[in-house]
Every structure is written in structure tokens, then in C-alpha cells.
Amino acid sequence: MEKMLATVFHGENNIQVEEVPRPHAGPGEAVIKITLTTICGTDLHIVRGEYPVKPGLIIGHEPVGVIEELGAGITGYKVGERVLVGAITPCGQCRACLSGQHSQCGHGGEGLEALGGWRFGNTINGAQAEYLLVPSAQANMAKIPDDLTDEQVVLLADIASTGFGGAESGQIRIGDTVVVFAQGPIGLCATAGAKLMGASLIIGVDGDDNRLKMSRRMGADVVLDFRYTDVVSEIKRLTGGGADVTIEALGTQPTFENALRSLRPGGTLSSLGVYSGKLQMPYDAFSAGLGDNKIVMTLCPGGKERMRRMMSMVQSGRFDPTPLLTHTFSLQEIQKGYDIFGSRADNVLKVAIKP
Ligand SMILES: [Zn+2]
Numbered sequence: 001m002e003k004m005l006a007t008v009f010h011g012e013n014n015i016q017v018e019e020v021p022r023p024h025a026g027p028g029e030a031v032i033k034i035t036l037t038t039i040c041g042t043d044l045h046i047v048r049g050e051y052p053v054k055p056g057l058i059i060g061h062e063p064v065g066v067i068e069e070l071g072a073g074i075t076g077y078k079v080g081e082r083v084l085v086g087a088i089t090p091c092g093q094c095r096a097c098l099s100g101q102h103s104q105c106g107h108g109g110e111g112l113e114a115l116g117g118w119r120f121g122n123t124i125n126g127a128q129a130e131y132l133l134v135p136s137a138q139a140n141m142a143k144i145p146d147d148l149t150d151e152q153v154v155l156l157a158d159i160a161s162t163g164f165g166g167a168e169s170g171q172i173r174i175g176d177t178v179v180v181f182a183q184g185p186i187g188l189c190a191t192a193g194a195k196l197m198g199a200s201l202i203i204g205v206d207g208d209d210n211r212l213k214m215s216r217r218m219g220a221d222v223v224l225d226f227r228y229t230d231v232v233s234e235i236k237r238l239t240g241g242g243a244d245v246t247i248e249a250l251g252t253q254p255t256f257e258n259a260l261r262s263l264r265p266g267g268t269l270s271s272l273g274v275y276s277g278k279l280q281m282p283y284d285a286f287s288a289g290l291g292d293n294k295i296v297m298t299l300c301p302g303g304k305e306r307m308r309r310m311m312s313m314v315q316s317g318r319f320d321p322t323p324l325l326t327h328t329f330s331l332q333e334i335q336k337g338y339d340i341f342g343s344r345a346d347n348v349l350k351v352a353i354k355p
């Protein structure tokens, strides 16, 4: 049987790069040869045992590659074409997809299983490998224009689509004041998204000098360092009583609570973080339930049309994700990538993996 190298999850803090059988495309599927992928914060949660996946699974969900095999029924594509596949792979046919909630494709099961549309490196084999089997390939492969490099598009699969999704779900209007809590890769893309949607004032919040610097580069007008600043009162001062939209991009109690406390009455909290444990809602932060606020959640929008739109933003020069790609490793060296990414060493933002 033909083999390939892949990053396999074996249990808490135990991933191995090893030889596994190479996938082949069945009806409606495709196989792509991965040319570039990344390590995501969600992969760290998996490796640390904070998000459950089955041992034996290949992890990773940010794939760029070249079509290697096309299964029966796939039309309009050729072997050898470069494609970007979103982290979320909607089928385009189920009740959720046809109701417009593509990220929730499948309306799957209970609890975390309900994240039906997120399959790669979650419920099926993922992208940190030499080859990747793409499900519902007709709905999920977006051809990469010749003038875009792999490095320019790889962060669109998840990070940028999620960050922009947070700005879109917050329904930012031209002239709004927007605060983005946490300036990791997703928060930085949310900052860029807020700018693209026409915010008049964007405030980036973090406690890391390098990330605050990048926040300005991605569009923040003001950056606040929570180590030295009472963030909520400073936001109230800068916005004249509270922001129109706050975006939470970390998934912790303090950032969620500060995002809630920084809103004007009637403002919207757009939550992007992945939370664990219990999230508490203090009655005063919640305006005792009388604040006319909205809290909205977003899972990364995927599918080929979303990816086409994301690539068009890079092609037109309106968005450049490449400053966020700070490190590159081979697949064999992926453990090194996990170590640097996990310890936030060397001013790392995103780690690219080249099989
Ligand atoms: Zn991710």
C-alpha cells in the first residue's frame, strides 16, 4: 500500500510524524497533495488534551495544495490545479447549509460534536500530512489564482475567515467604534476586518509588545496594553461611553467579561474565542439583563465561495496576511513548530508547515 507522512495524535502531549496509508478519492471526494499548511491554536488545544479527538487522527485544518486525484462526480477541476480548501467543509446540501449556516453543516449530535462543519483534524483526517482527502470536494475546493502564492492564501482557510467573520457577525457599520480583545492571529484578522468594514476607531487590546505593534499594522488606531492600563475605563473614555462593537478573540473569562463591560448600551459583543470550563455572566457586566446588547458567536465560514472572496481581498491588495506567517518548518520538524507556537517563543504568530 502507498504510504505518506502525517502528524498523528496519539494522546495528550503525544503527536508523532509517521507513515500512514495514503488516501484515495471516492465518489464526490478529492485528494490534494499538501504544499503548505499551518499549526492552529485549536491544534494546541487538541495536543494538550483540552479538546477531545480520537487517538490515531491526523490533525491540522488549514490546507493549500495541488489536486492529485478527483473522485467520480467532481466536475470543473483538473488534476494538477492549485486549490485552497477552507478549515470548515460544508456539504452544501444539508438542512444547515441550505438555511445559510454553512459552518454548522450537518447539525451534528451533542455538545462539541455539534460543530458539524469542522471535520479536518476533528472528525476526519487533517492537513498536517503529505496528502489530504477532501470531502464534498465540489463545494470546497477554491482554485488559487496564478498571481497568488501559497503563503498569501494559507491563512485565509481559517484565521482570516474567522477574524473577518467576527467583524461581519458584529455587523460593524461605517463609523462604528470597535474594540478587539486579544491580538493573536485571529484577533489581528478581526482588527483588519473591522477596518475593511468601515470602523472609525479601532482599539486593539493585548499584553504583548510584538502583538500590539502588529495590531497597529493590521489597522488598529489605538492599542491598549492590559498590563499597564485599566482597559475598560480607557475604552469608555476613548469611545464616549462604550464601544459599538467589541470582538472577543481568545476565549477566556476576563476577555469575555471586559468585552461585555466595554460595550455601549445596545452594542454588540462578537465572540470568536473557543472557551473551556464555565463562562460566568456577572449581573452588572450584563446590565442586569436590561442593556439591549447582543452577543453573537461565529465558527469559521468555509466553502469555496468564501475562499474565493477571501482570495479576492488579497489579490486586490486590500488585505495582506503574510506578516502573520512568522516561522516555517518541514513536516518532519513539526514538533519544533508546536514547541515554538505553544510557548509563544521568538515572537511567533503563525507557523507554516511545508510537507
Ligand atoms: Zn484553526
Ligand SMILES: [Zn+2]
Pocket (backbone or CB within 6 Å): 090, 091, 092, 093, 094, 095, 096, 097, 098, 105, 106
Ligand atoms: Zn451541509
